[in-house]
Amino acid sequence: MSMTAARSITGVLTKPLVGPSILSADFASLGDECQAVVDAGADLLHLDVMDGHFVPNLTMGPALCSSLRQRLPETLLDVHLMVTNPLGCVEPFAAAGADHITFHIEAEDDPETVINAIHSAGMTAGIAINPPTEWTAIEPYLGSVELALVMSVNPGFSGQSFIQEVLMKTAALRERLSDDQRLQMDGGVNLETADACREAGCDLLVAASAIFGTTDYGPVISSLRGS
Numbered sequence: 067m068s069m070t071a072a073r074s075i076t077g078v079l080t081k082p083l084v085g086p087s088i089l090s091a092d093f094a095s096l097g098d099e100c101q102a103v104v105d106a107g108a109d110l111l112h113l114d115v116m117d118g119h120f121v122p123n124l125t126m127g128p129a130l131c132s133s134l135r136q137r138l139p140e141t142l143l144d145v146h147l148m149v150t151n152p153l154g155c156v157e158p159f160a161a162a163g164a165d166h167i168t169f170h171i172e173a174e175d176d177p178e179t180v181i182n183a184i185h186s187a188g189m190t191a192g193i194a195i196n197p198p199t200e201w202t203a204i205e206p207y208l209g210s211v212e213l214a215l216v217m218s219v220n221p222g223f224s225g226q227s228f229i230q231e232v233l234m235k236t237a238a239l240r241e242r243l244s245d246d247q248r249l250q251m252d253g254g255v256n257l258e259t260a261d262a263c264r265e266a267g268c269d270l271l272v273a274a275s276a277i278f279g280t281t282d283y284g285p286v287i288s289s290l291r292g293s
């Protein structure tokens with residue numbers, strides 16, 4: 067499946083971007099909830115894939131991604147892999163209609179191979195760091211990816227508190243990225259913390275509980291965007 071301009075994370079989109087993490091959606095009404103956040107102005111949907119090994123939670127897989135692709139053919143699907151074996155997930159999620167895959171440096175000894183596999187499958191690639199990980203851990207790969215992700219909670223669950231200490235390395239990363247590379251923040255992003263994320267240079271904010279914990283998604287998405 068080829069990507070439309072609207073389905074590229076590096077395309078011309080209104081920045082900063084806001085990506086609801088569907089981890090806090092009502093899974094019994096997932097299609098309707100995803101349609102509603104897209105209609106309310108979400109730029110993409112963020113799918114948190116957890117394997118019960120890299121993180122202590124089990125969430126969603128390619129079948130769910132495929133169902134969302136059928137339901138929302140124009141929506142950019144951003145897959146955040148929190149798994150021990152990211153390479154094994156690349157082809158299944160490509161076949162399921164994902165547009166973008168981010169994996170964790172902490173999970174992978176051979177990041178270049180994973181990045182190449184993601185690109186070969188026709189997707190954009192991102193690399194993530196957990197709160198304790200220095201930004202320099204991903205420095206060698208910044209020239210090869212379209213996105214860097216700074217986790218502002220220890221991954222595993224939505225609804226955790228934002229870890230302020232990550233803002234310094236976020237700003238350092240922004241200085242090393244070009245304008246067409248995204249800098250994403252994920253974890254504890256809400257109406258209180260979003261300004262600091264944007265000030266540190268993030269142009270893609272992910273939020274689960276701050277968005278799905280409300281009933282009127284539009285104003286929250288606008289506020290997270292800073293407008």
Ligand code: DX5
Pocket residue numbers: 087089090112114146219220221222223224225226252253254255272273274275276
């Ligand atoms: C954390 C996930 C996040 C999480 C965010 O393990 O990667 O995407 O769902 O949830 P909130 O926005 O509620 O912190």
Ligand code: ZN
Pocket residue numbers: 087112113114146252272
């Ligand atoms: Zn995530």
